[in-house]
Amino acid sequence: MNASRFALAYALDLLLGDPPWFPHPVRAFGSLVRLGERWLRSPSRSPRRDLIAGAALTCSVTTIGWALGCPRNPAWRVFLAWTALATRSLLDEALAVIRALEAGDLDRARHRLSRIVGRDTGHLNEAEISRAVIETLAESTCDGIVAPLFWLAAGGVSCAMSYKAINTLDSMIGHPEPSYRYFGRVAARLDDAANFIPARLTAVGIVAAAKLQNLDASSAHRIWRRDGNKHASPNAGQPEAAMAGALGVRLGGASSYDGHPHHAPLLHGEGRAPSVRNARAALSVVAIVSGLAFGAALLVISARNRNARR
Secondary structure, rough: OOHHHHHHHHHHHHOOOOOOOOOOOOHHHHHHHHHHHHHHHHHHHHOOHHHHHHHHHHHHHHHHHHHHHHOOOOHHHHHHHHHHHOHHHHHHHHHHHHHHHHOOOOHHHHHHHHOOOOOOOOOOOOHHHHHHHHHHHHHHHHHHHHHHHHHHHOOOOOHHHHHHHHHHHHHOOOOOOOOOOOOHHHHHHHHHHHHHHHHHHHHHHHHHHHHOOOOOOHHHHHHHHOOOOOOOOOOOHHHHHHHHHHHOEEEHHHEEEOOOOEEEEEEEEEEEEOOHHHHHHHHHHHHHHHHHHHHHHHHHHHHHHHHHHH
16 A cells, blocks of 8 residues: 555545444454354353364454455555544544533433443443543554554555454454353454554553643653553553553543453552543544554655655
8 A cells, every 4th residue: 555545544534434334344344253153152162172163263354354455456445444444433432422421411421431332331420431431542542543553554454454353353252251261362362462562652652642732741651661561451551551641540440341340450540530621631642643653654654665666
């Protein structure tokens, strides 16, 4: 993909996002995973057979993602690159929650939040909703913005679509619960590997964005380095810890998923409880990180194209 087509794909994402009528490849990946899970997953099997079945599904969907990017039609490649990115949709969904909070409509805020998080939202207060928005913005900045841009720049459209397939697999079957422990293990480990560098680049971007936005960049860096590895995920804690430091807020703590309590390690435990004002500031941080990541990826692609012409 050349630089102009890459820039067009990024612009399309900023302008249009992911319209509901859109034939999005990620939705197709999700349908394939559901179908494969129905055929292949059987918790009554031996762990080894469940592991092999999950690996087969993961490899199949990831290969399909790679194959989608193989055709050299320029319009097709721009379309796929556009669908790999999620800056507009992430900002729009988070903004809808924030506006509901600012209007004092907790029920609407909880409903809108349930569209972007996996935790139970029906009982959350304003501070807990704000915390969930900030955590989701931080983690999704990697999954939906920085990582796709990284893989587009590093390996082109096929790499980016394989990444989206892996990310979809992880979100659907890469769970630690006993029924998925073996079936989703390969998907979870692949996702960890695919996000390892992008997650740390996202944290660097948050530190830079904090500096540009006159937030606490030194705290963002310090808390990232101190608390980034406390999270159960090797990657999610990196941007979340940097965001906690930048905003001066405490992230992590108690949540519930499908009625089951869960306690995440505290990130910036000495920080204050998040507010809707902090959630708004996080929106600006994400927008700046997106622009910085796009600029860096564009430079890489432009340099590679120049070298190829020599």
